[in-house]
Amino acid sequence: MKSHPLAVEKEQILGIPVGYRPGLGRDCPPAKRSHLYKLGEDIMDFGDPMCRYGWNRDGRESYSIWRGNIGRLGICKICMRRALAGLDGVLPEGYVETPCSKCGQLTLLAKEGEGICDSCFCAERPNAEEIAQLLQEANPV
Numbered sequence: 001m002k003s004h005p006l007a008v009e010k011e012q013i014l015g016i017p018v019g020y021r022p023g024l025g026r027d028c029p030p031a032k033r034s035h036l037y038k039l040g041e042d043i044m045d046f047g048d049p050m051c052r053y054g055w056n057r058d059g060r061e062s063y064s065i066w067r068g069n070i071g072r073l074g075i076c077k078i079c080m081r082r083a084l085a086g087l088d089g090v091l092p093e094g095y096v097e098t099p100c101s102k103c104g105q106l107t108l109l110a111k112e113g114e115g116i117c118d119s120c121f122c123a124e125r126p127n128a129e130e131i132a133q134l135l136q137e138a139n140p141v
């Protein structure tokens with residue numbers, strides 16, 4: 001992981017372990033407490049939050065956060081405890097590791113029975129010829 005001393009100095013002073021960073025929900029009214037997010041390769045590569053409250057959009061399936069911001073009430077205790085234990089982030093409510101619902105082969109993270117792998121997804125999309133055909137049908141000359 002690339003280090004970025006200035007960006008993480010304050011977070012380390014607060015005791016947040018390396019590999020995790022805080023994010024403050026862009027909510028209305030504004031969130032007061034930050035949740036922690038497990039990082040990928042880079043300090044801006046925010047992954048899954050360390051508790052379910054870190055998902056704050058689309059029925060708690062995605063998030064919109066100010067990265068690196070710490071709320072007035074500090075860091076969520078659940079997130080902090082899990083980060084200190086070195087755990088992975090959590091999936092949104094209802095998400096599981098499930099086989100692709102089309103080919104049944106690749107395992108992916110999705111709602112039970114709703115997952116579709118990349119190759120099945122692409123196979124379902126019309127190709128260039130079909131798109132041209134559809135456009136012609138929609139706009140007959």
Ligand SMILES: [Zn+2]
Pocket residue numbers: 034035036050051052053054076077078079
């Ligand atoms: Zn949390």
Ligand SMILES: [Zn+2]
Pocket residue numbers: 100101102103104105106116117118119120121
């Ligand atoms: Zn598939």
